[in-house]
Amino acid sequence: MSLGSYNVTGEVIYVETPQNKNSYIISGSYPDRYLATKDVLINKVDPVINFATYDNWTTTSDYTHINQPDSVVDMIVMIWRGLVFANWWSGEASLGYGNLYNVENGTIKIKAGYGNNAGSGVTIHYWEERPLEYTSHSTVHEIGHWLLGSAHPYGGPNDHGFWGIMRHSNDGICANTQERERLGWITPTLITSDVLNVTISDYITTGAAFKFHPSNGYTNEYFYFENHQKLSVFDYATRNDNDKGIFVLHQQDIYNGSNNIRCKTSKWSMELDIK
Ligand SMILES: [Zn+2]
Structure with missing residues (x-):
């Protein structure tokens, strides 16, 4: 899609949650997702991934990045499977909001928000009722917020059929001109x-x-x-x-x-x- 301009490096890992899934559902909203993701990243992912490998960039403003570490993880795509926090929810361009926390023995931070210097990733919500294709579109879309901003410019009261990174996961997700x-x-x-x-x-x-x-x-x-x-x-x-x-x-x-x-x-x- 980027014709070689946009390159992603990373690892894909799968872990089980430390707790039974019912213990993560408290309100069905943000605190749940934040706390659940934090628990998994600290207790399951930190022991097997070197997060320092993924601290390479510093953001100073929109569309400006310096290839320099800032002790904050650059991008985590957290895909929840089988745990239904709320059935209307597909994903978000953050790690659930809430305070930052430390990994790698306190040397690297994970930020849970969205925006310049405020976040370290996105969260995707998948369970069996959601087709894999839908989930893959959600992933493109949430990462797309980090590329194109927080707006959904094609939605609204006169919603038109459309394709684009910033469209809904049910629609065509291919990037438009x-x-x-x-x-x-x-x-x-x-x-x-x-x-x-x-x-x-x-x-x-x-x-x-x-x-x-x-x-x-x-x-x-x-x-x-x-x-x-x-x-x-x-x-x-x-x-x-x-x-x-x-x-x-x-x-x-x-x-x-x-x-x-x-x-x-x-x-x-x-x-x-x-x-
Ligand atoms: Zn969105």
């Missing part, structure tokens, strides 16, 4: 005049995309064009594998917490009245 461009993963081709007989190669595998600003539109209004040929398992813009073709996104204004993006695909009758 706006997100990939924001992260510096791709550079869409800007259309500034009439173009005819253009070839657009596959969006996911090549990063090709077009971007168009209507001259009579809003200042930050754009149309994005992506060719989804479903060549990659990450091409999950829609659930139907046969949905191949040009997908069009309409961004009405800047990317923020508002519901300002709409989309159409070439599968539907596409009427773009833009000049």
Whole structure:
């Protein structure tokens, strides 16, 4: 998806909780998740993982990272399995909130919040009623909050079908042009005049995309064009594998917490009245 720009290193481990699962359910809300995760990380994970290996980055501000340790673990993806804290809850971009705690004999900290210098990871909630695919989307989404911010820009009262890292886990989670461009993963081709007989190669595998600003539109209004040929398992813009073709996104204004993006695909009758 990042075409080699974003590389993740890490280990995957599986541990059993120190206590019976019923002892972790107290209120069904934040304190439970925080305390349960803390118990597992300190008593089960710390003895087998060297957390110092995963303290490599210091954040100074949004989109600014220095390759320098700060005695805080960079990123833990905590996936709970089989323990239902609350059945409406899919995950969160924190380790449950609450105070920081120490691992590695007090030399490394784990922070439980979200935001610059406030957190060390995300929490995902999985049990048998949730498909694995849904859980994998939740994982992408929660990590995505650390890449793109806390907002859910595509939700709201006029919820539109859409795909993107910041969409809901039931929807297509593949990163859209706006997100990939924001992260510096791709550079869409800007259309500034009439173009005819253009070839657009596959969006996911090549990063090709077009971007168009209507001259009579809003200042930050754009149309994005992506060719989804479903060549990659990450091409999950829609659930139907046969949905191949040009997908069009309409961004009405800047990317923020508002519901300002709409989309159409070439599968539907596409009427773009833009000049
Ligand atoms: Zn979210």
